[in-house]
Amino acid sequence: MKNEQWWKDAVIYQIYPKSFKDSNGDGIGDINGIISKLDYLEKLGIDAIWLSPVYKSPQDDNGYDIADYQAIDTMFGTLEDMDRLISEAKTHHIRIIMDLVLNHTSDEHRWFQEAKKSKDNPYHDYYVWRDAQDGQLPNDMQSVFGGPAWEYVEEVDQYYFHQFSVKQPDLNWDNEAVRHELYDMINWWIDRGVGGFRLDVIDQIAKVPDLKITNNGPKLHDYIRELNENTFGKGEFITVGEAWGANIDNAKLYSNPDGSEFSMVFQFEHIGLDQQEGKEKWDLAPLPFIKLKQVLTKWQEALDGSGWNSLFWDNHDLPRIVSRWGNDQAYRKESAKMLAVVLHGMQGTPYIYQGEELGMTNVQYPIEDYEDLETLNMYHERKKQGYQEEGIMRSIHAKSRDNARTPMQWDASDNAGFTTGTPWLKVNPNYIEINAKDNLEDPDSVFACYQKLIALRKSYPIFVDGHFHLLLEEDENFFAYMREDENSELLVVANFFDQQVNLPLELDLQDYTILYQNYKDTSGNLYRPYEARIYYKQK
Template sequence: MNKKKKWWKEAVVYQIYPRSFNDSNGDGIGDLNGIKEKLDYLKDLGIDVIWLSPIYKSPNDDNGYDISDYYSIMEEFGTMDDFNKLLEQIHKKDMKLIMDLVINHTSDEHQWFKRSAKDKNNKYSDYYIWRDPVDGEPPNNWESRFSGSAWTYCESRDQYYLHLFSKKQPDLNWENQNVKNDIFKMIDWWLAKGIDGFRMDVINFIAKERGLPDSIRPDSPEKWSSLPKSHEILNKLRKEVIDNYNVMTVGETPFVTPKDGHKYVNNSRDELDMIFHFEHVDLNDFNDKNFIKFKDIQSKWYKVQEKGGWLSQYFANHDQPRPISKFFNDNQYREESAKLIAMMLLTLPGTPYIYQGEEIGMTNVDFNSIEEYNDIRTINKYYDLLNKNQNVDDFFNNIKQLSRDNARTPMQWSNNKYAGFSDTKPWLKINPNYNKINVENNLDDSNSVYHFYKKLIKYRKQNKGLIYGDYKDLLKLDKELYYFKKTFQEKEFYVILNFTDKIIDLEEKKVKFNYTQLELCNYNNHNEYNEKKLQPYEARLYKLKNEL
């Protein structure tokens, strides 16, 4: 197994969605100075690395993932001077900062695209993927990830351009050496500024199959996901730029399996340090079948780490609904469920990523109409169905649970008006439960979700066996319990999690904790009930007694 020590293996990462984190200037939108105001909060929690979702100049078609200038800061977030001061303060507090790197596509308002769209005979004409119409139609059957065709017609060139996402997010042409040179130069510029690495957006999409043939299905990814050219580009990026700095890289890689994932993160291939796969979050619930599958997914991906790679662990981010609402019980057992997630996140193999608000148990929000949504993917799909005269009721009920906007509602700092996020109406609806679920309340309660995260993070840092230990699932086929062991240099840790709202008799499951000491539990009154029974959504962490 890959036990070579690296700072990013031992780090706890916290993702900030800047628009929704903290508004310092009263315009209803979070900003860089707002982040700076909360650095002590993150430091006290135990965070080592802050990951910022995109803060570059952007027209915000997809909330910053459509970049119009890689070298400038979005005006509503602040200035480059604000960024420099934020970076300085993060480093002064002995934390690190990674940026979001979006290089599959740019905004259609980027100067490269404006020049490319002008005509077919300039330096930038081949910076994007252009094709002639076929019988007046798009050149192939590919569909956008945001609904509709992946091609948009441009009158000035009498051609279509490719966009796997919004039509305002044209895909870059990585077959063009000048694109590679300009992107690598930009990456080096940010690293030279002192940032500590990158999260790379849909990085496995950057190469497309030569000739751009039809897909098996319009929405299937086999012609543009994890092609050999993607690995070639990442290898060059690593050797020519990344390895000049002591930084971390994590790639977002939809559709990637463990077999593909191993290629990205194996330390002999020099591509990425970690990736985000989607197999576990693509499960819509934890019914009996999916729960077994979830545990199997963890075991399969652990083999990637055993063979010389490294994993990431996450359950929430800006693209996922709140896991406490999606997978668990966010009503009667909200705090217990939130703490169970914390226990998993910080003890499973790999580097843990906490998403803002996860550490206080934030939940999905109930949006009442399509007008309350901001997410372009949700809105496009809704109106696409509406235009086709299809029933949108089922879709609307579905997106209440699964829309990306569930994760993007403003951070709930206090029970003041607008949740302490801003002193004016925010850009997106605030969850009405902010009076109960907020940072202020969590800080005041020593048994809160926040303090459980803090204890777990501290414990993880003090016990390297939880980081570098060998992982083994001890109850693979059990439909109610997740029970696994971490072993490192004769140290043993045991984690047991009850994924049900029932009391579980451990003797019936033949689970015993002989010679162990209970270290952490998500029930505050643990000693008041039978050690041999697990309460609903209970999570326990044990350690061998002879290692105390």
């Protein structure tokens, strides 16, 4: 191995800066707010922070529309603040992972401002352009955010391609100059001391719009290997590619153990299970539990020894897992801990999204309290289409991205201790009961569970190396699996639901010790609602 691969037993914590901690009372989280909470994160035990974008941006897409890769948006602070975060995080044994958007820029980026001046401008070919055809669009491709994927620019009598917002023109990776500009920028961040990168929609960079190919284009892995060779491949960096189109075969390329592409990939197969087949995420369906076990097992087995998994339930685009697949009322603590146990016992690098370690929940606001563009667009579209208000709001309460973006709940003071001003997004009213201060004072809290699971990963190599074997494949209640290496066995057993049930498995557990249990005692084969245990034995 050319790299130390420290990230294999690491745990990553994602921060959505706008909602984490406000230091100056303007209602928006910022870099100095993050610095003020590094003690808290060190106490939790995490190894790195994945920082959602803080670059200069018009915020058309929450900072994923970058106007300057080498400047910090004033809402978050300054470049000096960023340097201080990188430096101070190191003193807490925490690395900073920057969120990189290499598929597109903002239309306010200097390159695009030049590109649309004339076809002869050297920056014109930094983007994807096609000639107008008798006033017609180049083809009928649609953008992810709705509407045509082509936008006309009169000055050049051409259309530019945008897979996402009209304010996010796609970069032309076929242009070598573009690629090397991006490599120079990445190396500039490496020189500033960052520990790695999360690469947004990276599977889109090799698009071929004339053939209507957006993800997994023919040159994709050539481009990624070149990117690696020119930047982070030279050091001990963690890299994770976001790839909604990932399957087993290309995930093995993305996370090849030879280090030629990325450390790991985010794949989302398990995330789409609780929606109606062939429909949108808003079209809710019960979680097919056995299918969930099958999907996670498939990825565990397929990448064992030939790739690496990223493990996650939550992120800035997903609802809170305790509300989604747990029970955020009567069994909030128990189910939050159970879900943590199931995830952290698997092979891969676990990701914790801010507030997940507190058992933060979804919100149920009236429509006027939502800020997320995707949510508001869906609401208005479905109203026009004749959907009932009650059904629309049920979908929003279940799946809106704002569920993840409500301000972090630090304590029971005004605005959950997030800000002294007016928060940009309404705070979840349950912050009185659910907050970091109370969690830290309670040895049996959700925070304490995550802290323990992180410590176990550091102490027992089997969490990293052990092979995965699913148990009770067809059981409707239990998520149970064995991890095994040459020296030891790890047994994870979780009652996934709110019924008390007996474990239908004959196990001789006298040689095992319990590393973790989410109830204060155990009662043999009887598992209470959402009960989870981790057993361990030396061979």
